[in-house]
Amino acid sequence: MWIFRFVGLRLLQAIPVLLGITLVAFLAIHLVPGDPVRIMLQGRASDAAVAEINARLGLDQPLLVQYGRFVGRAVTGDLGTSIIQRAPVSKIVTERLIPSSFLLAYATLLSVLLAVPLAVWAAARRDRFADHVIRIAGTVSFAMPSFWIGLILILGFGLTLKWFPIAGFGQGFWGHVRHLFLPALTIALFLAPLLIQSLRAAMLDAMTAEHVEVARAKGLGERRILFKYVLRAALIPVVTILAVNIGWMVSGSVIVEAVFSVAGLGMLLVHAVSTRDYPVIQGLTLVFALMVIGVNLLADVACALIDRRTRNA
Amino acid sequence: MRRWSPSLWIGIGLLAVIVLAGLFAPWLTPYDPLRQDYGAALRPPGPGHWFGTDSLGRDIFTRSLYAIRTDLVIGFWTTYVPMVVGVLLGAYAGLVRGWFDTVLMRVIDTALAFPFLVLIIVILAILGPGTQNIYIAVFLVGWTMYARLARAEMLVEGGKDYILAARTLGYPTSRILLRHALPNIIGSSIVFSMSDFVLNILLVSGLSFLGLGVPAPTPEWGAMVAEGKDFMQQAWWISTLPGLMIVVTGVALALLGDGLTHRLGDRHVTGG
Amino acid sequence: MSPAADAGALLRVEALEIAFRVRGGDVLATRGVSFEVRQGETLGLVGESGSGKSVLCRALLRLLPSPPAQIRGGRVLFDGVDLLALPEARMREIRGTDIAMVFQNPMTSLSPVWPIGDQVTEGLRIHRGLSKSAARDRGVELLRAIGIPDAARRYDDHPSQWSGGMLQRAVIAMAMACGPRLLLADEPTTALDVTIQEQILALLADLQAKNGMAMVLVSHDIGVVAETCDRIAVMYAGTLVETGPAAEVLGNPRHPYTLGLMRSSPRMDEHATRLQPIPGQPPDLARPAPGCPFVERCTFARDACRHESVRLREVAPGHASACLFPESVV
Numbered sequence: 073m074w075i076f077r078f079v080g081l082r083l084l085q086a087i088p089v090l091l092g093i094t095l096v097a098f099l100a101i102h103l104v105p106g107d108p109v110r111i112m113l114q115g116r117a118s119d120a121a122v123a124e125i126n127a128r129l130g131l132d133q134p135l136l137v138q139y140g141r142f143v144g145r146a147v148t149g150d151l152g153t154s155i156i157q158r159a160p161v162s163k164i165v166t167e168r169l170i171p172s173s174f175l176l177a178y179a180t181l182l183s184v185l186l187a188v189p190l191a192v193w194a195a196a197r198r199d200r201f202a203d204h205v206i207r208i209a210g211t212v213s214f215a216m217p218s219f220w221i222g223l224i225l226i227l228g229f230g231l232t233l234k235w236f237p238i239a240g241f242g243q244g245f246w247g248h249v250r251h252l253f254l255p256a257l258t259i260a261l262f263l264a265p266l267l268i269q270s271l272r273a274a275m276l277d278a279m280t281a282e283h284v285e286v287a288r289a290k291g292l293g294e295r296r297i298l299f300k301y302v303l304r305a306a307l308i309p310v311v312t313i314l315a316v317n318i319g320w321m322v323s324g325s326v327i328v329e330a331v332f333s334v335a336g337l338g339m340l341l342v343h344a345v346s347t348r349d350y351p352v353i354q355g356l357t358l359v360f361a362l363m364v365i366g367v368n369l370l371a372d373v374a375c376a377l378i379d380r381r382t383r384n385a
Numbered sequence: 386m387r388r389w390s391p392s393l394w395i396g397i398g399l400l401a402v403i404v405l406a407g408l409f410a411p412w413l414t415p416y417d418p419l420r421q422d423y424g425a426a427l428r429p430p431g432p433g434h435w436f437g438t439d440s441l442g443r444d445i446f447t448r449s450l451y452a453i454r455t456d457l458v459i460g461f462w463t464t465y466v467p468m469v470v471g472v473l474l475g476a477y478a479g480l481v482r483g484w485f486d487t488v489l490m491r492v493i494d495t496a497l498a499f500p501f502l503v504l505i506i507v508i509l510a511i512l513g514p515g516t517q518n519i520y521i522a523v524f525l526v527g528w529t530m531y532a533r534l535a536r537a538e539m540l541v542e543g544g545k546d547y548i549l550a551a552r553t554l555g556y557p558t559s560r561i562l563l564r565h566a567l568p569n570i571i572g573s574s575i576v577f578s579m580s581d582f583v584l585n586i587l588l589v590s591g592l593s594f595l596g597l598g599v600p601a602p603t604p605e606w607g608a609m610v611a612e613g614k615d616f617m618q619q620a621w622w623i624s625t626l627p628g629l630m631i632v633v634t635g636v637a638l639a640l641l642g643d644g645l646t647h648r649l650g651d652r653h654v655t656g657g
Numbered sequence: 658m659s660p661a662a663d664a665g666a667l668l669r670v671e672a673l674e675i676a677f678r679v680r681g682g683d684v685l686a687t688r689g690v691s692f693e694v695r696q697g698e699t700l701g702l703v704g705e706s707g708s709g710k711s712v713l714c715r716a717l718l719r720l721l722p723s724p725p726a727q728i729r730g731g732r733v734l735f736d737g738v739d740l741l742a743l744p745e746a747r748m749r750e751i752r753g754t755d756i757a758m759v760f761q762n763p764m765t766s767l768s769p770v771w772p773i774g775d776q777v778t779e780g781l782r783i784h785r786g787l788s789k790s791a792a793r794d795r796g797v798e799l800l801r802a803i804g805i806p807d808a809a810r811r812y813d814d815h816p817s818q819w820s821g822g823m824l825q826r827a828v829i830a831m832a833m834a835c836g837p838r839l840l841l842a843d844e845p846t847t848a849l850d851v852t853i854q855e856q857i858l859a860l861l862a863d864l865q866a867k868n869g870m871a872m873v874l875v876s877h878d879i880g881v882v883a884e885t886c887d888r889i890a891v892m893y894a895g896t897l898v899e900t901g902p903a904a905e906v907l908g909n910p911r912h913p914y915t916l917g918l919m920r921s922s923p924r925m926d927e928h929a930t931r932l933q934p935i936p937g938q939p940p941d942l943a944r945p946a947p948g949c950p951f952v953e954r955c956t957f958a959r960d961a962c963r964h965e966s967v968r969l970r971e972v973a974p975g976h977a978s979a980c981l982f983p984e985s986v987v
Contacts, residue, residue, distance in 0.1 A: 092495030096507075103511050211643070214580075215635025217587045219594045220610055220628030223617060227625075231618050282765040288720055289760075290780045290831065291753035301768050323502030327591050331614075341503065342595050345510040353510050360503045379770050380815055 078376055082369055089365065091143075097357040098142045101350045102135065112155055112348050125155060129351075151355035156347055161355035164340065169359070171241045172336035175252050175325055179259035180314060186260055187267035187310075192298075194268065195275035203272075210265030218324045222258045222331035229254060239333040255332040259324045263317060270313045271306055278305040308375050315371030319364050393644020399637035407453030416444040418451040418604045427620045437622040439612060445623065448604040449630050455605045456634070459516065460586040463523040464578055470524075471531025472574050476562055478532070479539025480548075489532065496529040502588065506597060514597045519589060530581070531574050538570035572649045579642025583635040590631055606631045666734075667871050668694040668717070668839055673731035675709075675716050678724055684943045686712045687895045689968075690731070694839065699865065699872045701882025701903065703918060704892035707939060710875045711761075713892070714841045717873075718758060719748050735839070753780040757832035761844040763824035767816040773824075774800065774812030777831040784835050799830040803860060822853035826860065833864060840865070840872045846881065858885055879915070880922040883907055891915045894939050894950040897969060901976030911978035913955045913986050949981065957985050 151161035194206040230238035242251030326338030344352040422442035430437040436445035478486040508522035590607025592598035599605040613623025733740040778796035800808035803826045846854035891899040899912040917935040937954035948963040969977040
């Protein structure tokens with residue numbers, strides 16, 4: 073099966089980057105000016121206690137040994153221990169993974185639901201009123217800071233209209249759907265303009281492609297041409313844009329989680345930074361990067377499924 | 386369409402108004418951006434205070450104007466220092482190829498594997514919060530997008546005859562890079578820098594919103610939005626109006642970028 | 658023009674006028690174009706690029722996007738029915754079934770994301786309601802008939818796996834799928850290697866003979882049409898300047914532009930040793946001037962050519978020229 077070979081090849085290609093991100097995560101604790109353990113304990117500890125923790129974390133070993141151990145443990149899923157929370161980092165992170173993943177998937181879905189019809193409409197009405205309005209709305213939407221949109225949505229739909237809860241993750245699937253609607257919408261309002269822009273361009277390209285004219289000459293109806301030829305050709309840019317922007321979505325989710333008090337990875341990161349919980353910061357650095365790499369791999373596979381020309385790339 | 390589009394004009398006009406308002410802030414308002422006046426706390430927008438006052442009685446309009454200096458200055462340097470560094474590195478790598486190119490690409494791939502904000506936050510966690518460290522963090526990361534863009538353009542441009550001609554004539558690499566190649570590959574980076582400028586303002590204000598950015602009394606839009614977060618219900622203006630300043634500035638820059646894209650020709654520009 | 662209405666005419670185009678709305682005015686792409694194609698015959702439509710040949714073909718199938726294109730006047734009678742007056746739904750049924758079209762560039766004529774066979778037989782499923790498997794059987798036959806080896810296995814190939822020549826065969830098979838009575842071939846060999854060009858032309862002639870269909874073969878190369886066409890129509894700056902039986906037009910050209918095309922074609926054997934390009938540029942279609950449109954480039958031009966209006970006039974039975982002084986063309 074080509075797909076195993078394809079995924080295997082992509083994983084091999086990712087090895088240098090994987091080494092790079094483990095190095096960055098590893099250095100996150102070692103580049104801290106001064107003694108990270110002292111900073112973590114905020115001067116409440118005796119020299120003996122500091123030395124003991126240093127030894128327990130292996131921070132007294134040579135750097136290369138420490139890096140080797142760090143990678144070795146990371147591969148088995150062991151991300152170390154948070155001194156402050158007195159729990160394994162992997163456990164702390166796993167608990168927070170679900171709300172964040174839910175939020176990201178939800179935001180992606182909302183973006184696509186917003187972007188596809190608007191992009192189709194804009195492309196069909198190229199350079200006419202609707203097209204201009206959609207473009208201007210996109211420009212404005214893109215320039216709006218997500219923390220600000222979040223607060224406006226809280227003010228409007230939460231506090232004033234009371235349609236949606238304004239904080240937390242909720243209970244059960246539909247509880248999550250309700251609680252995360254405003255946070256997901258906030259991210260979507262940032263992402264959708266990017267999607268609309270590239271999807272519109274891709275659709276215009278596809279609409280003027282010669283094979284579409286050929287399809288018309290075959291006597292196909294406009295609806296069939298739109299769905300089978302135009303949208304299909306425009307699908308790849310959409311998947312690519314979503315993948316390229318997964319980093320921005322995750323960035324946005326860090327802020328959005330803080331605005332809506334969603335107990336996800338982003339809130340954990342902000343909290344870890346303010347409490348100087350370096351093992352957690354390390355672990356999160358790895359997890360966030362792995363999310364980006366994973367999503368890009370998925371996108372590559374999706375593109376290869378849609379258009380076989382990309383399979384050999 | 387190589388012409389001066391209306392969006393270019395509107396963008397330049399809006400940006401000029403914003404820059405001038407920032408420069409002449411002391412003459413545009415009678416208030417001090419830092420002086421607290423508990424007697425005047427939480428006043429709604431009205432004649433005396435156009436944008437109202439915050440919980441410490443400071444005039445929000447005044448603080449929003451002074452914040453133009455903070456945000457635009459940080460946004461400018463965090464955009465254009467990385468742009469110069471990134472374009473030079475990327476173009477050089479694309480021209481000479483070899484080990485330098487390979488190493489640079491691995492570094493860029495690694496940096497781009499992280500969500501931008503996460504990497505900045507991690508660097509700030511190492512260095513500690515504060516304006517100076519924001520500069521350092523963004524300088525460390527921001528050049529990568531430009532380097533990748535410039536390298537890609539250079540790979541295309543490097544195969545063209547005029548570069549080959551310059552090489553066969555034995556011109557030094559620096560001359561080929563700066564005199565011959567750069568003018569032809571800089572366009573996409575300039576266009577990208579406009580949306581990057583917006584993103585950097587969003588970044589700085591976002592970091593300040595999270596409490597990792599510009600420290601407390603300094604007027605900064607994101608920090609101001611954060612200050613009003615807990616007063617959303619009784620005093621909506623504290624968060625809303627400084628946020629609106631970000632939107633207007635962002636739209637101005639985006640329009641400028643839009644107009645420039647048209648002027649420089651509709652080259653495909655990848656961003657994100 | 659037109660001699661007495663021919664009972665055998667499958668397609669009759671009458672005084673077709675197509676304009677494009679662009680910034681700063683209208684461009685007339687065709688002006689008063691009239692011609693006919695009889696059952697089973699091949700009409701060669703020649704002219705330089707920009708002369709309006711492709712626009713004309715697309716207009717016959719009503720494929721021109723509007724705006725900017727606009728049909729200002731005239732009729733397109735197919736089997737006596739004016740295609741320009743048909744509702745879009747009816748027109749869609751005609752496309753691909755009664756009239757089919759082959760385009761210039763085979764590499765872009767097929768969508769890169771779907772299998773070739775699927776696209777070749779799509780018309781059969783849409784118009785004839787064939788099931789997927791029936792369409793497949795028929796599609797394999799079609800591919801085999803146009804000379805694709807191992808057609809059953811290659812049915813599911815994607816366009817990126819085929820060469821340009823093979824793809825053009827597939828595009829032709831796609832056009833032939835529903836057995837059209839008229840095939841419009843718009844520069845079908847221009848994008849191909851010279852050796853492949855001959856094969857494609859032979860294939861088209863062969864298919865035409867077997868199916869008894871009529872064909873309009875569009876080319877900028879009068880040599881290409883000379884080989885395969887029964888009749889020739891020469892187009893210049895949106896108007897027809899000479900029409901007639903192929904042998905007659907080529908043997909006794911009565912318009913200086915036709916002569917120029919013959920002298921600049923590498924395929925017209927007798928002139929192969931010294932090719933002569935036609936000097937000058939075609940006129941600006943946005944600003945039509947009075948008189949003959951070819952006057953600026955014509956070596957026979959006289960004063961009258963600058964202001965007297967020109968139209969096709971019969972110079973011999975079935976042979977018409979738009980030159981004011983056809984007898985002086987040598």
